[in-house]
Amino acid sequence: MRPFLLPAILLACLAGTFARAQAESGGYVGSDSCTGCHEAETAAWERSHHAAAWTEASAENIRADFGGTSFDLGAMHAAFGIAADGTRQVTVTELDGSVTQYDVQSVVGIEPLQQYLLETGEGRRQSFDVVWDTEAGRWFHLYPDQSLAPADALHWSGPYKNWDGRCAVCHATDFAANYDPATRSYAATQSEIGVGCEACHGPGQAHLDWARDWETTQEPMPAAGGFPNDPSAPGAFMDTCGGCHSRREAYQDSSPLPGTPYHDAYNLAQLRPGLYWPDGQIRDEVYVLGSFLQSKMHEKGVTCTNCHDAHSGERLTEDNSLCTQCHSPAGNPDFPSLPLQVFDAPEHHHHPEGSPGAQCRACHMPEQVYMGNDARADHSFRVPRPDLSAETGAPDACTACHDDRSPAWAADILEDWFPDSTHRGPHFGQILARGTADPAAAAGDLALLARSEEPGIVRATALWMLGQGGGQAAADAVAGLLQDPDPMVRAAAVDAQRGASAQAQAERLAGLLDDPSRNVRIAAAKAMLALPVARFPDAIAQDLRRAQGDWQAAMQARLGFPETHLQIGGMALTMRNFPAALQAFGEVTDLDPQHVDAWVMQARLAAALEGPEAARHVLDRAVSANPGDLALAGMLSQLDGTGPRLTPPPQ
Template identity: 55%
Template sequence: MTLFARLRLLLCLLLAWPAMAALAAPDYVGSESCIDCHADIAEAWSGSHHALAWTDAEEANILADFDGTRFELGDMTAAFRLSDGTYAVTVTETDGTSTDYKIHSVVGVAPLQQYLLETEPGRLQSFDVVWDVEQGAWFHLYPDQDLPPDDGLHWTGPYKNWNARCAECHATGYKRNFGIQSQRYRSTQAEIGVGCEACHGPGAAHLAWAGDPDLPVEEDGLDPYGFSMSFDAAERDAYVGQCAGCHSRREPMADGNPLPGTPYHDAYTLSLLRPGLYEPDGQIRDEVYVYGSFLQSKMYAEGVGCANCHDPHSAELVAEGNALCTQCHSPAGNPDFPTLRKAAYDTPDHHFHEAESQGAQCISCHMAERVYMGVDGRRDHSFRVPRPDIGARIGAPDTCTDCHADRSQDWAAAEIAARFPNGRQSTPHYGEALAAGRADPAAAGEALLALALDERQPGIVRATAAEMLAPSGLPDLPDRALPLVSDPDPLVRAASARLQAGAPAEIRVRRLMPLLSDPLRMVRVETARSLVDVSPQGLAPSQVALLRAGMEEWQRSLVTRLDYPETHLVLAGLALSQRNAEAATSAFRQVVEMDPQRAEAWVMLVRLAHATAGPRAARQVLTEALQVLPEDPNLQQLDSQLPR
């Protein structure tokens, strides 16, 4: 049975299964159960951004003005009101349709607050008109985008769906529970908001232990106190990975929250330093939520973790201003990090700005700020030395000219060179190889391979270089990249699998079999994806079993994301690889039903129609596509080629 046939069978079986139970996690007890014993911690948590990440639509939680206020943007209007204790909004769309919605629930507390609307039973959507807490006014998150109601990026579309895109990081014990057949959500959670058990794990066993500490905890996978997640400073990667589950740009491999304590790479596939997400040198560009940046930093490499700077319960910084950094970066140093150079940094001799000024703040130079959602400034956690010299060459920003916007990067580079004559501005930086790889992977092949093999560089950087190498056509790439298959970093191992594509099938299978037994699911799934074209014929039974297990693991991860247009693009690609035109057409059709603006799916539908039913059928599909995307150049090119 082919891969796609197995996947279709799996989907059929899922369609026959009953909907999941309302809440299949009876061992969650709720944050209220923790207060009596942990009053100080509970008080710090109760006002935190974690506790207020998602709240009920009640007066105590809503900060916006619903007293008959109104927001207009072009032909779209939103009229807000409070009537008999119910918060509501009447939305008039650009096509003239008006719909009245109750405010279902509230997201966040500062610097903006967003409101969720239930557009059909169980389906929650994030409304794009939000409240600026500091300015006390409504504003639109995307004022420059013309988004009609049928656009996938419209607030009612799949990319603004709360159940699929956001809820798991704003809730505790969350399950999406999307019905494949009904196309409806029956989402559940133990608690809205990021509660105690979102990080520590279900608390029933801990409560039992607290009632009688002399009784040992007997459940597998729990620590001596009854938790699935132990925040042990000696296990830095484990607790940073627990935070990263939400504070990262990633693709989940399961439905809803993984059990706290699940290794990060067993639960998610981390987004690498790709265009649109990161600048060419790895600085943040889009909302990437910290982890991918932090992995690039020397601080991470030296053992620093989230709790060294952030209080995990209040979510506040452990010190204010430069004191946060000088707890380590000072003449006294920090005994927890003995290799750190002891020196005075909070001084004009280092930062060359007036003391206490904005320019004298460590974060101004070493943590670039970018603004998202209109008003939400977030800091780059790669903690990098400013490199305007590189920025001038590769088109990346730098913190010097972020402030000195009237000056050039060449000016900033010269100033740094004069003030730090032995500084890092003369040393190579991985950003140059990555920028070259974005421009021309073939021309940058040697530099990318050298970067991927350089174990002194951060794993996420090396994995990004390896990913760029796949289409480079570099001679003897499978042999030269072979060391990456056994690399200690899971991101590098996962990226290495595609680099073996040019090896003979027998050799490729032999080399990648160990990765199908990798301890981390992300590596196994990425390896299975790279072996989709391998036939089981001629393989040993043990190899067939490993390959089948990897494929099934990949399939299960896809099945949990059938409410994503992107997943159906993957399924369409699988069908094409199996020469199954019918299944590919069905998958591409599902893509454009969920997001009509996906031009690449329309193009493939036209081509498939031409291949299977001839030019007249292709013209019919193209006419349909052009009604949605009349200006798309690829569709226009097809329009000029097909007979009328």
């Protein structure tokens, strides 16, 4: 075992001996401290979805009808009532026949749906899947195709629906989850529930002190008002807004200090299959940032507050004037590259004035419905490309409305309307579609895409695909991107080096172990762990220890997640620490009994370490949790001698 590595991370994580990360709450004063001086901003914020992101379970905050209503999904029955003291309650009859009454602990959101948190035990707040449609005035289930028993990890009471681990950090100010692996519970803290002033500006004590003393001192306002973050600064939107308005992996279990560089706090999801369509359109619930980073508007310096009020979150206008503040014959001097022409007219949009199709966002920001009734717009501001649908499988804005027509029909219409369009050339989606199907066959084009002038998130996705099967030539071709200015590209370029020789990887990646971005350091640490190198020079070994410390802290922050222990198990296998790997995969299935891959790894490890009977014991438990699973049944047949011999993991 390499002496510079820290194998103790595995056992310490699994035993829960790490000190839990704590939010630095010093200096937070609460939004109520801001209202006296900032009346207009307060009035705007009070009507915002930020203020209502998480509220107490009071009658005035709850919009749902708890007066004897109910909801059924298969054999699951939820009855909603009000106790004598006014407490809202939910009585749930589960598929296994158990009946439990819960008090509503707190309230999430305000419209178009409202969700309720139920506490299933001390330190276990869970997001109930039956929610209230505030527009239709009815109950509905977020996952109507899932009728699950409490033993299923995807049940509303399971680890994937835990509020403090999965959701709360973006619904609170100065939040810390404080997970305890020993009890598998949380002791969460926050300065304020809801997204308050300090969630964006940072702790306000210094600003409050300056304001209190100003009449005496007459000192000028310090930079950013004395706050650690200035959300209005150029480029600050990604760090201020992006953390919550993105699909990402967090590196700590608490709210980053506002203003923390995004890639020091998070690993942004790329345009991977299942999350996005190959052309970059939203598919799964990816929120906004990943889309906006693809846009020409982002490239030209447009930010959130060009379209949204900073304090209410509302659009500045609700009609096309929001777009024509820039896209018009008058233009906007802040964005001088814009073409000065008429867009808000039938000669451009080719729809009747005032009709839904005449709205700019109908074509350039098509919506996708998430959480049952919440329509969210794609923020990549793309030009519709129905001509690509056959290659990418992606939807298009035209046939989303004209659902009785085909993409080919829409492509012909657009060619007739815009015969001289420059938007019908090659598109990165064509390459990503081929890369999704066969990264090795598309390696040359993926390498070209990674070195192109496309947005960083597109190039990073191409690099990740190269890492799935690009080979030595592709790794060599993109090695220069390890020094790219974009930290997302640098981190993904690490993935692309998998096809290079171990020596080349070691030489190329060593310099990234002290990269300014935590995201890049962690990517390099993961890659270096897998290299068959007995010992590194002292300077590199020190950088590697520090980078692995970043990785260790990131895993520590997510010990309540089954997927974290899957990662720990893989790390233990790499280090040939098979007992630690067995323990990690065991924690995966304790948290998520339906995780078949983790059961398979446990059985293989048990067979190698303890013999066939130990493997049989694992498989009996696995089959009990996953009856009818073919992979598990096949492993049992191996033990019974009716199938191929059960083999241990690779060594």
